[in-house]
Amino acid sequence: MAQAQQQFLDVVTAEEAHARFRAAVRPAPLGTEVVPLGEALGRVLAEDVISPIDVPFFDRSNVDGFAVQAADTFGAEEHDPRTLTLSGEVLHTNVAPRHTVTTGEATTIATGGVMPRGADAVVMVEHTLPEGDDAIRVVRAVVPGANVSFAGTDISAGETVLHRHTLLTSRETGVLAAIGLGRVTVFRRPRVAILSTGDEIIAPGEPMALGRIYDSNATIVADAVRELGAEPVPLGIVPDDEAALAARLEQALAHDMVLLSGGTSKGAGDLNHKVVARLGTPGSTDSPGILVHGVALKPGKPLCLALVRGKPLAILPGFPTSAVFTFHEFIAPVLRIMAGRNAAAPDVVPARLPVRVNSEKGRTEFLLVHLVSGAEGQAAYPMGKGSGSVTAFSTADGYIAIDRNTELLEAGSAVNVTLIGAQVAPADLIVIGSQCVGLDALVSRMSAQGWRVKLISVGSQGGLLAAKRGECDLAGIHLLDEASGTYNRPFLDESLELLPGYGRKQGLLYRQDDGRLAAAAAKGVGALLAAAQGAGECLMINRNRGSGTRVLIDGLLKGAKPPGYLVEAKSHNAVAAAISQGRADWGVAIEPVARGLGLRFLPLVDEAYDFAVPRSRAGRPAVQAFRALLSDSAARAGLRKLGMTLGEAP
Numbered sequence: 142m143a144q145a146q147q148q149f150l151d152v153v154t155a156e157e158a159h160a161r162f163r164a165a166v167r168p169a170p171l172g173t174e175v176v177p178l179g180e181a182l183g184r185v186l187a188e189d190v191i192s193p194i195d196v197p198f199f200d201r202s203n204v205d206g207f208a209v210q211a212a213d214t215f216g217a218e219e220h221d222p223r224t225l226t227l228s229g230e231v232l233h234t235n236v237a238p239r240h241t242v243t244t245g246e247a248t249t250i251a252t253g254g255v256m257p258r259g260a261d262a263v264v265m266v267e268h269t270l271p272e273g274d275d276a277i278r279v280v281r282a283v284v285p286g287a288n289v290s291f292a293g294t295d296i297s298a299g300e301t302v303l304h305r306h307t308l309l310t311s312r313e314t315g316v317l318a319a320i321g322l323g324r325v326t327v328f329r330r331p332r333v334a335i336l337s338t339g340d341e342i343i344a345p346g347e348p349m350a351l352g353r354i355y356d357s358n359a360t361i362v363a364d365a366v367r368e369l370g371a372e373p374v375p376l377g378i379v380p381d382d383e384a385a386l387a388a389r390l391e392q393a394l395a396h397d398m399v400l401l402s403g404g405t406s407k408g409a410g411d412l413n414h415k416v417v418a419r420l421g422t423p424g425s426t427d428s429p430g431i432l433v434h435g436v437a438l439k440p441g442k443p444l445c446l447a448l449v450r451g452k453p454l455a456i457l458p459g460f461p462t463s464a465v466f467t468f469h470e471f472i473a474p475v476l477r478i479m480a481g482r483n484a485a486a487p488d489v490v491p492a493r494l495p496v497r498v499n500s501e502k503g504r505t506e507f508l509l510v511h512l513v514s515g516a517e518g519q520a521a522y523p524m525g526k527g528s529g530s531v532t533a534f535s536t537a538d539g540y541i542a543i544d545r546n547t548e549l550l551e552a553g554s555a556v557n558v559t560l561i562g563a564q565v566a567p568a569d570l571i572v573i574g575s576q577c578v579g580l581d582a583l584v585s586r587m588s589a590q591g592w593r594v595k596l597i598s599v600g601s602q603g604g605l606l607a608a609k610r611g612e613c614d615l616a617g618i619h620l621l622d623e624a625s626g627t628y629n630r631p632f633l634d635e636s637l638e639l640l641p642g643y644g645r646k647q648g649l650l651y652r653q654d655d656g657r658l659a660a661a662a663a664k665g666v667g668a669l670l671a672a673a674q675g676a677g678e679c680l681m682i683n684r685n686r687g688s689g690t691r692v693l694i695d696g697l698l699k700g701a702k703p704p705g706y707l708v709e710a711k712s713h714n715a716v717a718a719a720i721s722q723g724r725a726d727w728g729v730a731i732e733p734v735a736r737g738l739g740l741r742f743l744p745l746v747d748e749a750y751d752f753a754v755p756r757s758r759a760g761r762p763a764v765q766a767f768r769a770l771l772s773d774s775a776a777r778a779g780l781r782k783l784g785m786t787l788g789e790a791p
Contacts, residue, residue, distance in 0.1 A: 152437055158446060162433065163475070170481040175324050181309050181325045187305055187328045190303040196320060206268075207249055208232070208262075217280060222280045226276050228242065231250075241257060258680075291709075298721075333400060333476070335363050337356045338386060338401060343355060369477055376393055383415070414456060431445060440463035443458045490539070494550055507543075508542075510523055538561065540558070572596050573616055575689055579780050600689065602687040602689075609636060637755060640752040643750055644747055645733075645747075647690065648732060657672055658741075682720060690713070
């Protein structure tokens, strides 16, 4: 006697299915764990990584030669050399200098040797001639910084080198190793139980027989789970037996997510949805059971989505292409969030259809395509394989989604192709300009929201030029127009708009135990500057040319160039680190970095740190997201905690 086939009673749109599943599951990272660096590859950072050291850790010679004060070599030529007295110290690698190089002196130094205090350049040995046993003649001049890698030129202590939610590849683990981290805090991997069901399913490796099907779905889904940063837990194949399936589901629900394959249609042998339905408690928020059974998709209509005992559960269609589509469309975004990864949108490229395509009205259709480049750009050729195809996904370049209300796409129609497979995705937001810990905090929040951000610190003036050339989305700037007393806005042309940021304090930094400068600071900025520029052993650390802070420093010094003036740091953190470690005695930076390293801070100015936005890029989604972040209450509270000041939300 024939058994009647049941029908789907509540087929919903793809949008409704997404909404129900997300609202019930409320995906979030599952917690954190600390792993050895050797096991961190492929994991996701659970917190920002701030460098505890400078890289390089010390001012280092790049050549064999002599550490000198560059000014002593100016004008040196073979016919007019400059004679310098040798200090007597020889600096091999791993030797701490004891002698300060003074005017007219040189210290012998090897490649990799620690630069002695007072020296700002290295003359290569081949550009010198011996002058007795205690002097050399320099036959080629050097400029400050020549043949030297200054401490912190790569990474400075206190600098945020990696942001939370960053996926760790070999590039990032190399950075972690360079700053000496042996253990890393990462998000816990979700454990995903994977079950295949059906009397006809057999495992790969078993002999084939008529009516049997190798279980390819379990392998496809397990590897897709692994690619997303989660841990698949294969629980094997269960026959079409309700008791056996119920027992295996109890085992599966000990994990963070459960994925079944097959048995979700309305045929006589399709039992999965029946067993899952009995596990739910109607009206429960933690275990409502089945949320969706039947989605207006082609392929993928039999998809079943559920929440049982707080665990997301999905019954994927048995056909491989249907299973893969529904996994990537509905499960992957949720699993990415649970794994701590960015729930970023897939890569999409524009193309045209070279042929007419018919579609079934009422169902969103996913159509696999090949991409072919031609004179008119990319062409998307549909693939003729159906939902039962195992090879379709492996050979397709991407797919297009045809709206459920569209029955026909004419040849030549413009379409968007979602790419399949690993892609090297460009940054969503490019920020060039002045470095600031406040900006670091904002970028961290952008990263947590799923945006890929590239941050390049070149100083306010460099950022402004990049913005005018349209090379970035945002330029962080803090430039004072002395004529008007106004920050930033006077420097913008008609191609840029100003996005107000926040206020911050710049000031003079020095160590707590520096009695010389502390006594002078009690009398004010002028006295401190006078003491710092005195004839003693006081060294400054400068900022890089093109930065807004350098403009401020040069204004304070009024043409003076005290000891250390030619040594430039690329960030506020680098300035503070140099002073804290005794490589310099004073400098100018923002208050939060001084506070972070326990330095004294004498305020100089309250300045506006804003963002120049190219009008041509102002409408980009990531720019709009950044604009919204500046109005976000949590982000603003975070900036205030760092010591920034904020007016009305922009």
